[in-house]
Amino acid sequence: MITLEGLTKRYGDATAVDGLTLSVEPGLVTGFLGPNGAGKSTTMRMILGLDRPTAGTALIRGRRYAEFRHPLREVGALLDAKAVHPGRGARAHLRAMAYSNGIPVSRVEEVLAVVGLAGVSGKRAGTFSLGMGQRLGIAGALLGDPGVLMFDEPVNGLDPDGVRWVRELMRSLAAEGRTVLVSSHLMSEMELTADRLVVIGKGRLLADAPIAEVLAASSRHRVRVRGPRPEGMDALAAGLAGRAADVERVSAGELLVSGVPAETVGELAHGLGVLLHELSPQEATLEQAYMELTAGSVEYAAAQGEGL
Numbered sequence: 001m002i003t004l005e006g007l008t009k010r011y012g013d014a015t016a017v018d019g020l021t022l023s024v025e026p027g028l029v030t031g032f033l034g035p036n037g038a039g040k041s042t043t044m045r046m047i048l049g050l051d052r053p054t055a056g057t058a059l060i061r062g063r064r065y066a067e068f069r070h071p072l073r074e075v076g077a078l079l080d081a082k083a084v085h086p087g088r089g090a091r092a093h094l095r096a097m098a099y100s101n102g103i104p105v106s107r108v109e110e111v112l113a114v115v116g117l118a119g120v121s122g123k124r125a126g127t128f129s130l131g132m133g134q135r136l137g138i139a140g141a142l143l144g145d146p147g148v149l150m151f152d153e154p155v156n157g158l159d160p161d162g163v164r165w166v167r168e169l170m171r172s173l174a175a176e177g178r179t180v181l182v183s184s185h186l187m188s189e190m191e192l193t194a195d196r197l198v199v200i201g202k203g204r205l206l207a208d209a210p211i212a213e214v215l216a217a218s219s220r221h222r223v224r225v226r227g228p229r230p231e232g233m234d235a236l237a238a239g240l241a242g243r244a245a246d247v248e249r250v251s252a253g254e255l256l257v258s259g260v261p262a263e264t265v266g267e268l269a270h271g272l273g274v275l276l277h278e279l280s281p282q283e284a285t286l287e288q289a290y291m292e293l294t295a296g297s298v299e300y301a302a303a304q305g306e307g308l
């Protein structure tokens with residue numbers, strides 16, 4: 001469990017993280033989303049004691065990172081996959097990490113096998129491809145068998161096989177009861193990987209909810225309703241307006257309804273005696289829901305319609 005309480009980081013006049021209060025629960029994959037510069041990395045760095053909060057606290061299982069004698073056995077993290085000495089081999093790098101944290105050296109071979117680097121463990125990390133570097137970073141996170149794991153853009157540079165492998169790894173770590181926090185800009189991948197989402201923009205919390213709730217809250221989450229009798233659709237549209245639903249009349253026989261679930265539409269139609277031929281929820285994609293949530297918080301947007 002990770003607990004943030006009023007977590008704030010200022011750099012001079014700029015506020016990178018602005019009063020974040022939330023908890024990241026065990027047994028789930030929590031996706032950590034936000035536009036470039038939203039404060040995701042800064043938040044993760046503060047949880048890991050790499051940056052000092054200007055105000056507030058970031059606790060892991062109720063304690064600050066600096067309080068752990070063997071932190072790698074409590075929390076594993078992939079932050080910057082390039083933070084490995086380029087002249088060192090993968091095995092030597094992991095052995096040094098294990099040694100400094102009281103982790104049995106046999107664990108190094110285990111994690112090398114888990115991430116698929118056993119065959120190249122003697123090669124210098126400086127010769128690794130982007131994907132191999134990511135795998136080595138993930139091996140380092142897993143080394144201490146920690147209950148809390150954080151991954152900053154773990155699929156960056158991975159091929160489709162690697163992306164799927166990371167997804168399955170995250171899911172299985174959460175299924176083992178661990179706390180998994182993962183940042184990504186790949187919405188379609190997050191939709192497949194995460195159970196819950198924390199969305200931030202300009203350092204502030206925009207959403208902290210199960211993924212299904214984030215999708216349902218989108219205005220793109222709608223119900224398509226078709227019926228053979230226009231007067232029936234008129235009555236239904238009037239009834240829905242009274243329920244604070246947003247109704248778009250697509251044609252005489254078709255409505256698109258947002259703001260209420262399909263069940264409400266069906267029950268109302270039944271109550272009014274309106275015959276329906278179709279009642280189908282149209283799910284928003286995570287990308288659509290995310291774009292709406294963050295619309296006011298995008299700091300580095302390209303100018304629209306301007307040539308180079």
Ligand SMILES: Nc1ncnc2c1ncn2[C@@H]1O[C@H](COP(=O)(O)OP(=O)(O)OP(=O)(O)O)[C@@H](O)[C@H]1O
Binds near residue numbers: 041
């Ligand atoms: N050491 C620093 N000194 C000054 N400003 C910083 C420093 N580190 C981060 N910032 C600023 O803090 C803000 C948050 O940056 P951060 O890297 O945490 O965002 P992010 O959400 O991880 O972005 P990205 O998705 O691009 O990785 C940015 O405006 C950034 O410029």
